[in-house]
Amino acid sequence: MVHLAFRLRYQLPYALALAGLCTSLPIGMVNPSTAASVLVAQQSRPPSAFENPAEIPLAEQTLETREQQLGANHPDLVIDLNRLADLYMSADQHSEAEPLYLRALAIREQALGKDNLDVIDSLNRLVELYEATNRFEEADALRLRAVEIEIHTAEQAL
Numbered sequence: 001m002v003h004l005a006f007r008l009r010y011q012l013p014y015a016l017a018l019a020g021l022c023t024s025l026p027i028g029m030v031n032p033s034t035a036a037s038v039l040v041a042q043q044s045r046p047p048s049a050f051e052n053p054a055e056i057p058l059a060e061q062t063l064e065t066r067e068q069q070l071g072a073n074h075p076d077l078v079i080d081l082n083r084l085a086d087l088y089m090s091a092d093q094h095s096e097a098e099p100l101y102l103r104a105l106a107i108r109e110q111a112l113g114k115d116n117l118d119v120i121d122s123l124n125r126l127v128e129l130y131e132a133t134n135r136f137e138e139a140d141a142l143r144l145r146a147v148e149i150e151i152h153t154a155e156q157a158l
Contacts, residue, residue: 053091059084075111078104082125094133101125117153120146 063080070076085100105122112118123146130139 051086051090053087056084056087056091059087073107073110075107078107078122081107082122085125089129089132094129097129098126101129115149115152117149120149123149 059080063077063084066074066077066080081100081104085097085104088094088097088100101122105119105126108116108119108122123142127139127142127146130136130142
């Protein structure tokens with residue numbers, strides 16, 4: 001349950017977007033409890049149920065189309081970059097996933113600032129990749145950075 005709460009905390013923006021897609025509502029009009037319910041349902045499925053490597057060609061095409069429409073560094077591309085990278089991860093194609101996760105992180109940092117809580121989602125995705133490829137020192141450094149962002153954000157709230 002703690003793991004689920006942790007994922008809810010850091011994936012709420014994703015859950016809001018997903019719930020918006022499921023309910024056909026704009027993200028700003030989605031009830032956070034609905035978003036949490038969608039994320040809980042997603043987390044209870046096995047990874048193969050929502051990360052099908054056969055979807056990689058479609059995700060690549062979607063990313064290419066959205067890049068042409070929005071530009072190469074538009075913040076809305078983060079969703080598409082992460083989706084494709086997640087698919088690569090599910091297919092154990094880590095070398096394909098890493099540059100996409102790094103690009104998503106760079107876009108978020110540029111758009112939101114290096115200390116924004118949304119940056120933590122990108123850091124966590126890279127942590128998972130680094131752990132999957134036995135790059136534990138790099139994973140630990142990113143995990144530490146995520147904690148520092150949380151501490152900084154909490155200090156600003158006081």
